[in-house]
Amino acid sequence: MSSDYKKTHVHDKKDNVAVALEDLKPGDRVKVENKEIEIRQDIPFGHKVAISDIEEGGEVIKYGEVIGVAKQTIKAGEHVHVHNLRSLKYS
């Protein structure tokens, strides 16, 4: 049942992060592009969740554009924010 899935928003097909549209908790499930992802951490409304695994140094894509690189390996379902994502314009 789709109502089991929590709401997220993906801006562009190329994106590897989605925006949480409600507070997400470990064990919650989200569905993007027919792919089911289990949430691994608490992710507040408006924050980003990885929708595929991202290697350390890998590009983080939102709006189909690079918004920075992963400071460490990020697994699908993990919170993506200042602790594991850094800007390429400023560091």
Next chain:
Amino acid sequence: MENPEILAYRREDGSVGVRNHVALIAVDHAGAVVVDGVAKLLRGVESVPHQYGRLQFGEDLELTFETLIGVGCNPNVAAAVVVGIEPNWTTKVAEEIEKRSKKPAKAVWVIGQGTVSAIEEAAKKARKLVSWATELRRESCKLSDLVIGVKCGASDTTSGIAANPVIGRVGEWIVDSGGTFIFGETTELAGGEHIVASRFESDEEREKFLKVYTDYVEFAKSKGADILGSQPTQENIAGGLTTIEEKALGNIQKVPNRPIKGVLKPAEKPKDRGVWFMDTSSSAQEQVTLLAAAGAAIHLFSTGKGNTVGNQIVPVVKITGNPITARQMEDNIDVDVSGITMGEISLDEGAMKVYEFMEKVANGKLTAAEILRHDNFTITKLYPSM
């Protein structure tokens, strides 16, 4: 998209306004006290006070003059009374308003008569102008006759999902029907400046844009600040924005995906219809004021966490895509497009809500910021006075 008929004020210089204020414009701190005094006595006036205008020089002084003159020429203004401490600058501002916009502008100064007498003189002049201005009638115009300004403030990730893309779409409708659209915020384009640059019609204007951008980054560095490091703000980070690139990409969703005509100096009027970039600060009250001075009749403002900015001359339409802000700050929000964020309505449906609200504002409906008197007119200072 349909380009609706609106009932608005067609001014003698050809511009179209949605309000009919008699503006009481302060040239300096002495004038500020007088215009606020007059506003307490009369109906039909809008007081435009500020505390600058003394011992400024060069570009900084010119920008203050252009801002005051521009606000007097704004199509939402029917007539102006300009009040300053002394006759020279006060007369200069009033005469320029008359010359450029062909609307009545009277000068009053404080030296030689004192504050109380200046209030009386300005009130007598303003009373006559209100009596004259209230005979002017709204007439049939098109929504596309208006100059529309935009800005976002207190942004979060919902700004990039809903409120900014909605403004971008509305901007496309406006520009496609022959309207004029101004955006600014030089510093907040950082990280997305290459996308904005790619949309300029001519290489010459593109180079000008990139120079304005690079010059500001260098200027900030010379002051020991790295603008790339000051963004996103703590408020943005709490809202889920992580990097400056991410913030900029969200910000530019509100720029219509249409060719950009050119670069305007702060407070400069667009030379033609279409999309224009103005070199402005990203401080909301400064940016809204500079666009008001350039002739914006309505300002579309998107907010995530809830910036409350307004302007006494220009109606600011507050749009949010954040359902929590829409609920918590209901008093300040004009259009709630959080349905887009929650996947309940389409982008076009959200854009239509804003478009229809704009049409009502153009016909006279007051915005939340107008009703709540968020009168945030602010001069942009370029450097210290002498």
